[in-house]
Amino acid sequence: IQLTQSPSSLSASVGDRVTITCRASQGIVSHLAWYQQKPGKAPDLLIYGASILQSGVPSRFSGSGSGTDFTLTISSLQPEDFATYYCQHLNSIPMIFGQGTRLEIK
Amino acid sequence: EVQLLESGGGLVQPGGSLRLSCVASGFVFRNTYMDWVRQAPGKGLEWVANIGPDGRDINHVDSVKGRFTISRDNAKNLLYLQMSSLRVEDTAVYYCIAAIIGTGGRFYLDSWGQGTLVTVSS
Numbered sequence: 001i002q003l004t005q006s007p008s009s010l011s012a013s014v015g016d017r018v019t020i021t022c023r024a025s026q027g028i029v030s031h032l033a034w035y036q037q038k039p040g041k042a043p044d045l046l047i048y049g050a051s052i053l054q055s056g057v058p059s060r061f062s063g064s065g066s067g068t069d070f071t072l073t074i075s076s077l078q079p080e081d082f083a084t085y086y087c088q089h090l091n092s093i094p095m096i097f098g099q100g101t102r103l104e105i106k
Numbered sequence: 107e108v109q110l111l112e113s114g115g116g117l118v119q120p121g122g123s124l125r126l127s128c129v130a131s132g133f134v135f136r137n138t139y140m141d142w143v144r145q146a147p148g149k150g151l152e153w154v155a156n157i158g159p160d161g162r163d164i165n166h167v168d169s170v171k172g173r174f175t176i177s178r179d180n181a182k183n184l185l186y187l188q189m190s191s192l193r194v195e196d197t198a199v200y201y202c203i204a205a206i207i208g209t210g211g212r213f214y215l216d217s218w219g220q221g222t223l224v225t226v227s228s
């Protein structure tokens with residue numbers, strides 16, 4: 001199973017609504033996670049089960065989708081949200097990651 | 107509080123070996139799937155291996171099969187990654203992860219260590 005994230009990079013402003021997509025090469029039900037990674041730090045789990053918000057993650061983050069098409073939405077960008085975002089499928093071995101989306105300040 | 111502390115990284119020559127360790131605390135280690143994920147400098151994340159709670163369910167990505175072995179010691183709350191026949195392309199930060207959160211029959215990578223750097227170079 002391959003994952004294709006888009007876009008690979010994105011420039012946006014504080015307050016913008018942003019959507020990142022992740023497409024699987026075959027159906028993965030809802031076995032998908034989203035992570036945020038800041039430079040020099042380990043990734044943080046944001047969303048699991050495609051749409052379940054991890055404890056402590058702000059409600060401006062949301063995930064949706066099932067089957068092959070998934071989205072991560074940030075409803076109103078905050079300064080601390082500028083980072084790289086990865087999707088990962090857990091449907092089968094190997095549990096690969098998407099190539100990442102770098103979210104930059106416009 | 108979940109804590110994962112990796113050790114064992116460093117500089118090794120191509121063809122050499124290293125063993126990474128990860129000591130876990132703050133959760134019931136013996137009941138938890140554990141994973142290793144790596145990240146080459148400036149690159150994305152690559153899932154490497156995982157191991158089930160009792161050590162019987164073991165999986166590795168194809169690129170490390172036959173060279174890397176994941177294992178665990180539940181009595182000591184330790185996770186290991188034995189790496190041999192190391193290649194330049196194995197250079198990466200290696201993260202130890204506890205997959206505590208489960209839903210839909212899957213355990214998600216919710217708690218990450220800070221990572222340990224492995225550099226393979228002559």
